[in-house]
Amino acid sequence: MTNRTDFPPPNANQQAFPPPAAGNQVNAQNIQDALEKAVAPKVINTSNNKNDGLNKCPRCGSTEISTQPGTGMLVCHHCRYVFEVAVAVFKDPKELIGEAIGTGAGDITIDETQVTIKCQGCGAEVVVNIEGSMTSRCHWCRQVLSLENQMPNGAVPDVLLPFLLSRETAKQHIEAFAKKRTFYANSHFKREFTTENIIGVYLPYMVVDANVHCDIRGKAGDVVRKYTVGSGDNKKTYYDIDLYDIGRDFDLAIDNLTVEASTDKLNVNNKMNTNNIINSILPFDLENAVHYNGNYLKGFNSERRDTNINDLRGLVDAQVRDVARFKANSTATKYDGGIKWESQDMDTKGSQWLSAYLPVWLYSYMQVKGNGQKLLHYIAVNARTGETMGSVPVSIGRLLFVSSLIEVGLLFLVIIFFLFLVF
């Protein structure tokens, strides 16, 4: 963080903020260029010019390729060659001007769930149901065919993060999480809990980089004195506070802001679902994301993106503002009496949108309540960082009983305490 302190206050005679430094000056032409770029977003081609069909081992040409457990690399099951796809490198957020969109993040214009792939091995046409799988085996020559072409149905993203945590490790994480929450767990859950049916799933996300300018102003309090006045029942604590007018003006380069790109997972409602659990295992190490390669999906489920960039702009805007405000907070830590931010002007100089598949190990349990209402509980493991979070159904009766016992015990202690005071 660089810090300039020649920032003048916004009084009547002075300009609120000084002109930008020489290197940052903008002129009318630059603004016009930026506007034009904003109107017509740049397209980042992440398709790798690959076609659907055979995705071969670079050493022997076999299509028997999948993710190697525990390493996140690809392994050929024919010649045992282990290899990885190059990490996807994109522009530094600081250098973004205008809007850029990955070819895999374009608007969804068709709703096809079945794709026909022509096998380059034997010429047969194979139908792949992309709702559950992005690969299929040719029924004639047994070669594996994968969907690589970024068609506008949200099925093929720009980048993905391979599964790093093996199934066994994920099982251990989930078991450890549930084991710590056994005593008050719903009895049906305890009976039926098993990690044998956990699934590895690539969930769809939109990853946004942004180059923004923020001008934020408000009032801040510095507590300079705390004192007590009166005695006995009239004793009261007061504070003396120095009130300041504060402002912060800065550039902010935001890297890999991640939001869910599935309507289902964006619907966070604690009474109806436990989608907040899946949200809570963010963030991922997106600096290690690789260009999409269908071989990574073998053995895992994947969920198709069903939202467009325009659907997510409001959410991303709110999150970018939050990040900027908390950055401003970090420059005003001396104000222990709080800050009341009164204005926040944001100017987005550039942004980049990429769609991504991110790996999650999921345990799910459907709880059917007494009134017939259903609630789907998740225990989710971030398959990159191992961060684990979950929702375990509670036996309300048992918890209420123990809480009541505690309350009665405490009441008894209070009565004894008062009796001791009286006598």
Place this chain on the structure above:
Amino acid sequence: MEALFAQLLDSVDLTQVLAVFASSDEDGVGAVLLLLLGGPAFFMFTYMRYRNTDKRHRHEIETPAEMNNLQQYNNFIKHLTRQSSSTITGANDNVVSGSLLSNGGASKSFKAINDITKNFK
């Protein structure tokens, strides 16, 4: 029954309730009242530990962001005396608007966030 408790837990912020009781007096009565809340506090703590309804991605601090070209001003306005709260009125530095869960854990709709924010270009 669980739905009823879940609704209650969504609407009550335990830390605020405890703070009110703890600060209600300084000669022991507040502490006794706090003790009497032990049962409900245990219930809420355990319920949240199992259900984690308040957990979310903390995008406001967990998203990598680099600040540059910072300019700032800090102008003294006035000295406030005998304030009953240690925080200035309207302090909002910890408010998060772009989360699908509000600060207390209650749900916000995705549409509600999109409706109140500008379009990000």
